[in-house]
Amino acid sequence: MTDASLSTLPPALANPRKPARFALARRTIITPILLSLLILAVAIVTVMTGSRPFNQAMIDIMVRVVLVVGLYIFIGNSGVLSFGHIGFTCLGAYAAAWLTINPLMKKTSLPGLPSFLLEARLPYWQSAIIAALFAGLAALIFGKVLMRLSGIAASIATFAVLAMINTIYSNWESVTGATSSVVGIPIVRVIWPYVGAAIVAIFIAWGHAISRSGLALRAARDEPTAAAASGVDIPKERLIAFAISGVIMGLGGAATAHSIGVVTPDTFYLGLTFITLAMLVVGGMSSLSGAVIGVLLLSALIQALRWLEAGVPLGSTTFALPKGLQEIALGVIMIVILALRPAGLIGNREITLFRVNRNK
């Protein structure tokens, strides 16, 4: 900006030496690779056991990895807590349903759909892509307004988005079936598409984190005033992250729809919001590794508690925990972790081969 000829500018500053191309990507790519390998390992073990209930449980975990990584992209980098993201999951799930249910069924159950949706019958992977983009577009539109807010006002406004989406989907009878279940979504029982979705989500999150936008957003998370004074357009950077995370939440919604074959608006409301946020917070809100590890640990814990609630035979008697203990235990664990490690189990770091790295 200053006319260089007027000053005796040091040559190193006038023409600094750039690092090698993709140096940052090469230095940090080990994290998404390791996380993908972890997920692949879980999937391989699942397939080797050959157990159907176990396979379904692991598919649920893969879907949650997608959702929690989607949350991380926005919440982790911006530091703005969002209660609205499961709304975009709802949009993705219903979009996937609209695009894949047999047209004959749709004409009776969802007669209000526009004709191009009524006639559509896409393979699940195509519907998942469209569902993800649809949710991302919705996030872009909502975000345009929301991202001007900050702090608690932004969080409350995101909650309003969730409530709004839930209300619309619970009442628009001819398009969403209102509160009754939308059935007939083709169920995909193989684990690999879900593994693929989780890995795609992880790599997108990593790519965003090391991008210019990701760096600027983390700076704004630490010190918004100083970030603005550094030339960072905070609402714009937040909006980029919000839209990308909206895409991933939509992908997670499509995955949910195809994993259980049924959607209702209440599947995508407070319960799922709480559990996914808990997983993110427990693992480490500002770490991609934390997001993935939080899902794996808490899912394992939930599964164990479910078995204990169902009852475990101990000799001649059956030992069972009271029903509802699962939710209580989850709440207690969240509080304990927040008290002992406020930044989550992984904190502000990422796993790598040789050591734990600071976030880039």
Add this chain to the structure above:
Amino acid sequence: MAHLSADNISVAFAGLKALSSVTLDIRPGQISGLIGPNGAGKTTLVNVLTGFQMPTEGSVNLDGKPLTNLKPHQVRRLGIARTFQGGRLFRDLAVIDNLEVTGVGLGMSRRAAVAEAEAMLDWIGISALGGRAAGTLPYTDERRVAIGRALMGRPAFILLDEPAAGMSAQEATDLSSLVKRIARDLGCGVLIIEHNVGLVLGLCDHIVVLDSGAVIEEGTPTEIRQSEKVRHAYMGTAADTALPVAEVLL
């Protein structure tokens, strides 16, 4: 030649006048000082110049074009940088990333930003700190990193808000020579707010004295030293700052 000016700036907070009709010029390569007792409105003026505070009256102009309605990040992109009292580093980021943020904020690629950040740390003489987490730095290093962060993209103007607060005499001298290099080698126009009046008198080409939101005197260090008004303002209104100032002035 670039020229940053505050013209007849007034700011009122809920009826209370923080600044009244303040006019100030900053020119490339020149070091200007802004002094005055606590509560004189010095930081408010910097906030107005950088888009953080809308003036109630008056305008900020860069080369004659008004900046008054621009947001802070837009003002920074036009080449007007600032630091804050107390550093305000991005504590969770590494030092090098703190500088890189300004680079990407100004539209550079991360590659270009990291290259300039490294060169800048080296130029300031703190390249050894690059990999440290900014939150772990001692006070004086924090200040120097904040200056480096503001200098990324080589702004035409830099406004330093109490950069020497809490520094020892030796550290303040080192800071003075850094500020001189910023003006001379980078051609940057500097505005420095400081309580250490000795440092300002020794460093600046031009000094403006604010008291209760109004300019009571301006001129060269020699003129300020001899001003009765300045002496009166410091002696009369702020007992805590009176002593060091009196030592320099008398």
